Amino acid sequence: MTTSPNTSVLAIDGGGTRCRCALERSDGRIVVETGSANAYTDFDGTIHQLQNGIRSLAEQANTPIETLCDLPAFVGLAGVTGDAVVARLTAALPLRNVRYADDRLAAARGALGRDxxxxxxxxxxxxxxxxxxxxxxxxxxxxxxxxxxxxxxxxxxxxxxxxxxxxxxxxxxxxxxxxxxxxxxxxxxxxxxxxxxxxxxxxxxxxxxxxxxxxxxxxxxxxxxxxxxxxxxxxxxxxxxxxxxxxxxxxxxxxxxxxxxxxxxxxxxxxLGTPLDGAISLARDMELIDGHF
Structure with a gap:
C-alpha cells in the first residue's frame, strides 16, 4: 500500500480485542498495542486505552505528545455509531487534526486498497x-x-x-x-x-x-x-x-x-494489508487534502 513519505501521520485501529496505535514517518513505523476499544459499549475504557496508546507512542517515538496530536490522524474504532459518539471522542482526546470513523472503513481500505x-x-x-x-x-x-x-x-x-x-x-x-x-x-x-x-x-x-x-x-x-x-x-x-x-x-x-x-x-x-495499514492510508488522505473533507 503506497503512502507519501514526506509527512508523519498518526493512525489508530481499535476493536473488541485490541487497539493498535501507529506513527508513520519517513524513517519507518512505530506501533504500540493496548487493550480492547469499543466506543459504544465501553466509552470510558476506550478513552483510557487510547490515551495510554498515544502516550506510549509519544514515548517510543521520543516525540512530545503535543507534536503527535497536531499530526494528520485517522482513528477507526469499533462502536463509532454516529455524530454523538464522534463529538464525545473529540471532546475527550487531544487530537487536533483527526477524522473519527468506525473500524470498518480502515479494514476495507487495508484489505482492498482502492481495488x-x-x-x-x-x-x-x-x-x-x-x-x-x-x-x-x-x-x-x-x-x-x-x-x-x-x-x-x-x-x-x-x-x-x-x-x-x-x-x-x-x-x-x-x-x-x-x-x-x-x-x-x-x-x-x-x-x-x-x-x-x-x-x-x-x-x-x-x-x-x-x-x-x-x-x-x-x-x-x-x-x-x-x-x-x-x-x-x-x-x-x-x-x-x-x-x-x-x-x-x-x-x-x-x-x-x-x-x-x-x-x-x-x-x-x-x-493487501491490515486494518492498521488502512488507517494509515486514510490518514494520508487527510494529509493530501490538508485535513478537510
Missing amino acids: DGVIAHCGTGSFFAAQINGNTRFAGGWGAILGDEASAQWIGRKALTRILRHVDGFDQSSALSDEILARFKTAHAIVVFARTAKPAELGALAPLVTKHAETGDPIAMAILQSGADHIATDLRQMGWALGVGICLTGGIGQHYAPYLSDDMKDALTQP
Missing part, C-alpha cells in the same frame, strides 16, 4: 463490505445483540447455545461440548457467564470451536458452516459475482474458507 473486491471481516465482531466500480457499501457491524453474524463472539455464543441443547437432550455430545462443560462444570455456570460476558470474553471461546472443527467435531463444524452460510448470503446480496475477489479478514475469517461454495473458494484472495 474492486468484497470483504467478510470476522473478528470479535463482524461486518461485510463491497467495493465495486468505485462504490463502497458496508453492512453488518450492529453489535453482539442485534448482529455480528459469523464473528468470534457469535461463534462463542452459538457454542454455548449448542452445549445447553445437549444438556437438554436435544444434541449428541461431542469433544467440543465435553471440553466446554468441563470448563464451566454446570449449565447454570454457563448461563451466569453468558449473562454478563463481554464480546471479547465470548469470542475467546471461538478458538475451541475452530480447533475441534479441524478434527471433524460435528457441533463445531455445524457452527462454522452456519457462519459461512451467513457470509455467502450477504456477500452475494451485496453484489459479489464471479471475477470479484473475496477477502476473509479478522482473526476468525480464514476459518470459514473450507465451508464456502467452490465458486467462492476460487475467488478468495489475500488482503
